[in-house]
Amino acid sequence: MFKIRYKSHHDVGNVISKFTKNFKASKEDFISLLEGVNVSKQLALYFHTPYCDKICSFCNMNRKQLDNDLEEYTKYICDEIKKYGAYKFCKTSEVDVVFFGGGTPTIFKKEQLERILKTLRENFIFSKDYEMTFETTLHNLSFEKLEIMEKYGVNRISVGIQTFSNRGRKLLNRTYDKNYVVERLKEIKKRFSGLICIDIIYNYANQTNEEILEDARLLSEIKVDSTSFYSLMIHDGSDISKEREKDKSIYTYSLKRDEELHNLFYEACIENSYELLELTKLSNGKDKYKYIRNNNSLKNLLPIGVGAGGHIQDIGIYNMNQQVSFYSRTSELNYKLSMISGLMQFEKFSLLEIQKYCDEKIYREIFKRLKEFENKGYIKIENNFAIYQLKGIFWGNSLVADIIELIGRNL
Secondary structure: OOOOOOOOOOHHHHHHHHHHHOOOOOHHHHHHHHHOOOOOEEEEEEEOOEEEEOOOOOOOOOEOOOOOOOHHHHHHHHHHHHHOOOHHHHHEEEEEEEEEEEHHHHHHOOHHHHHHHHHHHHHHEEEEHHHHEEEEEHOOOOOOOOHHHHOOOOOOEEEEEOHHHHHHHHHHOOOHHHHHHHHHHHHHHHHHHEEEEEHHHHHHHOOOOHHHHHHHHHHHHHHOOEEEEEOOOOOOOOOOHHHHHHHHHHOOHHHHHHHHHHHHHHHHHHHHOOEEEEEEEEEOOOOOEEEHHHHOOOOOOOEEEOOOOOEEEEEEEEOOOOOOEEEEEEHHHHHHHHHHHHHHEEEEEEEHHHHHOOHHHHHHHHHHHHHHHHHHEEEEEOOEEEEEEEHHHHOHHHHHHHHHHHHOOOO
8 A cells, every 4th residue: 555664753754844844943033932931841851962982884873983082072061951951941841851862872971971960950840750761872881870870860771772683783783792682681670770671673684583583582581661663774874875885685675574574573572561652662561751752742852962953832953063053943734744743653543633733624534544544454443543453553654654645735
């Protein structure tokens, strides 16, 4: 039914951009918002650390290999925290989500990490049920750093495992072998009281059924709280992409094999008491992943750091470097399409909520298409909810993109 399988919500964002454009905004517009009261009180923070000490073969993210001790960047982040914390908008907010992404945010020395977290806690008010996440790799997450993180309220870590397979880890340029990774995660589980989440990549070159099932078995044995699971995406600029340009046989994509591996992993995790949290994430029920829920409902997200992007109300911000940021104003159409896309990212979505973001004529077309999806086994419609079935989970982002395209054509 679909010509292309979109693998992530970022792909859907590109489809939305075909039908919408945002308007220019200025730094003055942004500052004007920060000088006012935050009526909603809700605020999330995203910190970006564009550095890694080792580059994964599949990565093309905004990062570079570390070539200094990050002292200057530490001071910059602390100064930004103090600057934003002084604005009335932030003083009248309760932070419900903090996400340290990268790059690798645990690349900081433990003293630098403590300064950043201490400055954060001194300058922002946190809600009672906040979520604070650090992305990390195993090789630069020392137990000393973990202790500092927990001391200042970090209650969720996301570890880039990608696969436990020794062969797969070598292909993806990961550090350590399977046995070390398993034992290290078990030790972290003992020492850290927060949630432990991991990333899994499937359908790397010549991955076997045994390898993907072993990934599902081991994450269950370790009792990780959630796992994301993405089909390998080969981006321009990544090492794998460069290798494939030289030799096309290095990785040949098969849609059929992609679906087989996806379903093997998904069903094995479900058998081990995990449940679908969103289209590319499974949880044991403890991890609610507030960061992505906030983002999918377009809640306030203040970006701090080079390469960080976010928005306050309808003003979008992207920090190109320490001196230059770009600002834009979200159009009404972009907002509506993004809200529909966000609603459809989870295990089930409300048809009544979808109706809020489109007129009656377009909704009739959407419902008609959803019924087609139901007839083909992608979803099941019950009590004004659409519930993804196994086939629909695999094709989920293509399904979302199809709905966005349908709306775009009917505008």
